[in-house]
Amino acid sequence: MAINGVQVFDNIDGLSGAAAEFFVTRVRQALTRRGMFSVALAGGNTPRRMYELLADKKMASRIDWRRVCIFFGDERSVPPDDPQSNYHMACEALLNHVGVPKPQIFRMHGEWDDSKAAARDYAEHLEELPPSLAGVPEFDLILLGLGDDGHTASLFPDTDILNNTQDRVAAVFVDKLNTWRLSLTLPVLNNARELMFLVAGESKSEIMRKVLVGTNGSKQYPVQLIEPRGTVHWFLDSAAANRIT
Ligand code: 6PG
Numbered sequence: 001m002a003i004n005g006v007q008v009f010d011n012i013d014g015l016s017g018a019a020a021e022f023f024v025t026r027v028r029q030a031l032t033r034r035g036m037f038s039v040a041l042a043g044g045n046t047p048r049r050m051y052e053l054l055a056d057k058k059m060a061s062r063i064d065w066r067r068v069c070i071f072f073g074d075e076r077s078v079p080p081d082d083p084q085s086n087y088h089m090a091c092e093a094l095l096n097h098v099g100v101p102k103p104q105i106f107r108m109h110g111e112w113d114d115s116k117a118a119a120r121d122y123a124e125h126l127e128e129l130p131p132s133l134a135g136v137p138e139f140d141l142i143l144l145g146l147g148d149d150g151h152t153a154s155l156f157p158d159t160d161i162l163n164n165t166q167d168r169v170a171a172v173f174v175d176k177l178n179t180w181r182l183s184l185t186l187p188v189l190n191n192a193r194e195l196m197f198l199v200a201g202e203s204k205s206e207i208m209r210k211v212l213v214g215t216n217g218s219k220q221y222p223v224q225l226i227e228p229r230g231t232v233h234w235f236l237d238s239a240a241a242n243r244i245t
Contacts, residue, residue, distance in 0.1 A: 006244075024062050024063060026140065039142070042198065052093045055097035073086075074153040076181060087110075115180040115182060144223075151222050153183045154183035156174045165186065189226055200240050202239040205242050
């Protein structure tokens with residue numbers, strides 16, 4: 001498990017504020033050095049507060065959103081206006097409030113009946129990113145959450161996406177949820193310049209303990225397959241960190 005920095009904050013507000021500051025810093029660095037910034041946003045609930053803080057006028061004004069490309073790490077099999085949609089959450093909390101040009105927001109078509117076609121469609125959009133190692137698209141930053149079963153993005157335990165090293169985006173049927181998901185695959189996740197994990201709440205404390213200290217190097221959980229060439233930053237609240245010293 002690649003760990004470059006683990007920061008623990010009193011609560012979700014402290015975690016989100018620090019994560020938002022980190023995001024602003026990385027965008028500004030990338031824009032200075034490369035003129036553009038590409039990020040894959042995380043879904044679920046934890047990132048919502050961070051996105052809301054980024055949308056705050058004062059903080060948002062520190063980013064030239066016209067030069068930011070927004071992608072998603074994964075998506076549920078729901079339409080874009082469904083409250084369960086990761087795209088919907090990001091729009092409500094952030095994208096509807098900042099000036100990212102619409103053509104630079106790349107949504108996964110979770111609503112398509114043919115999830116595999118949706119995965120192929122999204123992989124084509126990834127080709128717009130600069131390739132790096134062996135032509136794998138390279139994000140400047142990928143945001144990820146962590147499920148209490150050790151999943152991240154939609155890399156769920158015992159699913160075939162964990163062995164998919166060919167595709168950039170895959171459709172994965174998640175038995176425990178009885179639904180299809182779309183997700184970036186490990187080659188893309190591991191090719192990011194930087195990854196940031198946002199993990200909050202008591203319900204994540206045991207998986208955090210197992211993932212960071214508890215499996216003697218074995219890779220029991222999907223998140224432990226995240227071994228990027230870039231740096232990995234963990235933003236935790238004290239509840240999620242209360243079983244790790
Ligand atoms: C999703 C996410 C998923 C999420 C974790 C944590 O679509 O649900 O991509 O990987 O990040 O399940 O979710 P919470 O932040 O809601 O705990």
